[in-house]
Amino acid sequence: MADSGSEEIAVIGNTDLTPSESENNLKNTMVEKGTNLLKRMEINVAEAEKRTGKNAVNMQETYTVYLIETRPVDAASEGTNPVPDSLWRRYSEFELLRNYLLVAYPFVVVPPLPEKRAEFVWHKLTADNMDPDFVERRRVGLENFLLRVASHQVLSNDKIFYSFLTEENGWKETVFETGFQAKADSRLKALNATFRVKNPDKRFAEMKHYGDELQSVISQLLRVRARAADRLYGVYKVHGNYGRVFSEWSAIEKEMGDGLQSAGHHMDAYAASVDDILEEEEHYADQLKEYLFYADAVRAVCRKHELTQFELEMAAQDLTSKKQQREELATGTVRTFSLKGMTSKLFGQETPEQREAKLKMLETQIEEGEELVKERNTECDEYVKSAWVDIERFKEQKDHDLREALISYAIMQISMCKKGIQVWNNAKECFSKM
Template sequence: MTENNFFLKKIEISVSEAEKRTGRNAVNMQETYTAYLVETRSAERADSQSVLTDSLWRRYSEFELLRNYLLVCYPHIVVPPLPEKRAEFVWHKLSADNMDPDFVERRRIGLENFLLRVASHPVLCRDKIFYLFLTQEGNWKETVNETGFQLKADSRLKALNATFRVKNPDKRFTELKHYSDELQSVISHLLRVRARVADRLYGVYKVHGNYGRVFSEWSAIEKEMGDGLQSAGHHMDVYASSIDDILEDEEHYADQLKEYLFYAEALRAVCRKHELMQYDLETAAQDLASKKQQCEELATGTVRTFSLKGMTTKLFGQEAPEQREARIKVLEEQIGEGEQQLKSKNLEGREFVKNAWADIERFKEQKNRDLKEALISYAVMQISMCRKGIQVWTNAKECFSKM
């Protein structure tokens, strides 16, 4: 829908706020959930009029439904992930409760980022269901379900079967699958290390509060040194309390890494779809070869391999020529259909590989750019934090010098 693509290029998308609500679920039980306000506004003003803004509320489950729809309908695309439903890899003083205000705020930012990722994608931004997600509050879920996308979804059992039974896997997708596993492992380990460092840093900063208390107590018994000790204690107290805001800000950079932790699964989803297509192709080719062999055996009267039909023929004799001709005719028709089906699957497979690889290259450029930016920003933040620590001790030194 080119008009949707045009529309999305002309609007700004934001998830501006979150609200705790109480309602009843599908089984009529009361539940507490968080709703998010999705706002879209025109990026251009027409005839000096005010900017037009549309807004609607969405639950996290509706974001999940949108993403599941995109995964099924665009199997060759690395679909952007959603932020985590419950907090993982957090330092111990940060709540992992999914209703905690700080976590809800971080998830709000993540949901906004998800919508912006989809809106900036050259293919996904054109989708009608995505357009309606932004503009149609009532009956949106019904509209999604009416597309029948669930019927196109591949079962996990079928995907697992394809993984182990594909005879000629594409080396590029096999390597990509291994890369996604390694990427997920590396980022998981990095996030665990960061959480441990944050815990220890939190302790170190808070212990500096003891300096503040001791200096303040000491100042009470000193006449000439009292003011200097009191001021130094104040600097230590400020230093100790600053770590809460520092580590909460640091979670922003952790969330940027987490996005690519979840992107690893999106990469694997593309690989699994290719395995399924390859498995279907090989199954169709095997079935066609089997029918051609049957047709040749009937036409020549020779049996190349052991079969129940061959044993039956030996025991009860050959079937009548009319029966054989009829069977040959049926097989020839099935062979014709099978050849067309195989040709169609080959074309579909080549098209999938072409489109998937183009999107994977696009994803790689995005990943390299984003992770580079996130790691640099994290390093800059650590440098800034260290400079503030040096400044605190510099101020304390001046206080001691004036005693």
């Protein structure tokens, strides 16, 4: 993947952090500037295991855990092969990690997790999240998630992520100590509030719209693929009927019997091969689903920019209002209707002392407002800079990944068609020898 920038970007634009938290964030980075964790550590999700235990409300439940193995890259280059460090994680812990990353790095298009339950599947494939085939595909997806994060210039440097990979006990407590949940709740309320940005950044507005369209297009593609898979399954299984009929026919023929029997075997093998073919297709469908979920991550970055811009505009509007109040108080002229103006007319003007005190208070508020606007401007500018660097990185990654996935899918379809032609060529040879 393309680099997303230098280590400083890990703090820039993170508007939920105080200066001291930002300083701690820099201290928490695990590798030197300009590198990512994947260059120093091999990471894989080696296997999945079903377990039974009691949940938070003391009820029995069955769940799946995944074995994460890590080892230093240096060991392989030095010719040694040490036993990898390993620990088990539940899917919910992967979710916790991603939720933390979303809050800690709002300007990053955070890689998505694989689906928790199967969607857009052909009807012969189970949607059971405990199905071994689905669990295996989810294992691959979880490994891909870790590799995405570990190769990201910013996310891979996070101490919490490093702890997730290396510390089996106490990791959750470390995450909760960051207070990210409170920040996530406050952000969610702000994002759900009804607000309208007066001067939206055209690039982010277009990117948000693109995220909507990308999700819509990939959803349609996955639905088409599921319907095509259903029909393909039916076509292949019908060839099993060819096999049965040819075999039954061979029993009543003397001269033609061997040829019909052989042709029937080819048809049976062809019919049975569809399960492996469609399972392979699911692999490519999962690659598309990753970008279906990536669309949400793109929109989240754009929404955070809207919120940052909105906070800037509200601060600027409040400052303008305070300055207008100061001018009205100083000149005694009320430009706009206000309750304050009506009160003055009904109950008389304020004394000079009262006016002086209010002017002094307004001056203090204006100074604070000017400082706030300056801070909001800096935050917004830095967020735009950091977020757009990561969006450009994401676009490069997306173009490469989807191009490769679609080419591989086309090659698989061509190979599948060639196998069908070969089956009928074999059948033709059998018929020719009768």
